Amino acid sequence: MASVHGVAQKARSATRRGVSNPWLEFLERVGYVMRGVIYAVMGVLALGLALGIGGGATDQSGSLKLLTGGPTGKALLLAVVFGLGAYSIWGFVRAIFDPLHRGRDAPGIAERLGFAWSGVAYAAIVLFALRLLAGTSQAGSHDSAQSTIARILTVPGGQWVAIVIGVIAIAAGLAQLVEAARATFKKDLKRFDMNRVEKQIVDGLGRFGMLSRAITFGLVGWFVLQGGLHRDPNQVHGFAGAFIFLLDQPYGRPLLGMVAAGFIALGLHSFACARWIRLLGSRP
Numbered sequence: 001m002a003s004v005h006g007v008a009q010k011a012r013s014a015t016r017r018g019v020s021n022p023w024l025e026f027l028e029r030v031g032y033v034m035r036g037v038i039y040a041v042m043g044v045l046a047l048g049l050a051l052g053i054g055g056g057a058t059d060q061s062g063s064l065k066l067l068t069g070g071p072t073g074k075a076l077l078l079a080v081v082f083g084l085g086a087y088s089i090w091g092f093v094r095a096i097f098d099p100l101h102r103g104r105d106a107p108g109i110a111e112r113l114g115f116a117w118s119g120v121a122y123a124a125i126v127l128f129a130l131r132l133l134a135g136t137s138q139a140g141s142h143d144s145a146q147s148t149i150a151r152i153l154t155v156p157g158g159q160w161v162a163i164v165i166g167v168i169a170i171a172a173g174l175a176q177l178v179e180a181a182r183a184t185f186k187k188d189l190k191r192f193d194m195n196r197v198e199k200q201i202v203d204g205l206g207r208f209g210m211l212s213r214a215i216t217f218g219l220v221g222w223f224v225l226q227g228g229l230h231r232d233p234n235q236v237h238g239f240a241g242a243f244i245f246l247l248d249q250p251y252g253r254p255l256l257g258m259v260a261a262g263f264i265a266l267g268l269h270s271f272a273c274a275r276w277i278r279l280l281g282s283r284p
Contacts, residue, residue, distance in 0.1 A: 024086055025279045031087025032274035034080050035122075038063045039209075040267030046243045046260035050253045057243035061128050061144055068132060080129045084122050090279070091119025099280045100188050114172065145220060145238035149227050162228030162236075169221025173214045180210035189276040202276070205269040212262020216242045 041063040048055020058066070068076045094100055094115035102108035149165070152158040179185060185206050191199060219242040227236035237245070246256040 024089070027082055027086030028090045028279060029274045029277070030079065030083035031085075031090065031122075032270050032277065034083040035087060036267040036270030036274070037067065038267070039270060040264050041067060042239065043212075043260045043263030043265075043267060046263065047257060049243065049247065050257035050260055052253070057240040057247075059144065059239040060125055062240065064125065064129060065132065068129075074133065077129050077133050081126055081133070084129070085126045088119045088122040088126060091115050091117075091122060093280055095119065097280060099278065110175070114175070143236070143238050143241060145224065145241075146227075146233050146236045149224055149236040150233035153228070153231055153233055159228050159231055162224060166221050166223075166225030166228055169224055170218055171221075173216075173218030173221055176210050176214035176217060180207045180214060183207055185210070188278055189273070190278055191276070193276060198272075202269060202272045205265045205272065208262050209266025209269050212259045213266060215246075215259055215262075219245060 038060050042058060042060070045055040045058055045063070045066075049057060064080065068074075068080070092115070094102075095112045098108075098112060102111045149162050152161050152165075155161075183203055183206060186199075186203060189202065194202070216239055220238055223235060223237045223241060227233050243256060243259070246252055246259060249255060
């Protein structure tokens, strides 16, 4: 039994050394940059829609398609594949090795499960980028959340799965609202490398960005919940649908403008994380 435990410990140590490789950590920081670009593009497009000067409502996949449609598209796609691929791995690293010290109590476990989900979600974006590289992605725009729930509703018990996903997404929105209020993300940064002004700017960007993402996550969760309750995938919408919903409300333009500006702030905060985030090999 002791030998089995020793083998497991050696395997864990070897894995930890592998995921703290300097090259992987460099790519993880590139991943934060690419994540920031995608969020910022979503915010800029939604802000243009709110101001009535063009723009549009899109999600991460739509933002990625827009970014990579030009002559440098393939180079950008490669950067996305390597950067967000490493960022996806970082999600699992945060969940398994807990370099951000979330702990093993119930709130800590919940956050670490959220990190694992982030790893899955960004792996899906990487797969989408690979399909773009291969030229096999579907043309035109589509709502990935709607199509996913539509597939789930066709399987036995799919209605309950959709309901659970909706509830989890709403809970994730509420958790991000708490994070925006408490600015818990501050402890994830190497603040000893930041001056006072940098701390204030990064904290403000993080709070504002988390607030906007909390609103959109909550709305997406509500849409998914309604789709599950009524077995109707047409009621399900992703980020793009959430932006349009906000625009259609009373005072919709300023409301969408605020949320869009928050997504731009979230992108800028991601750039700051690329510089100051504490990765597995970082000093405490």
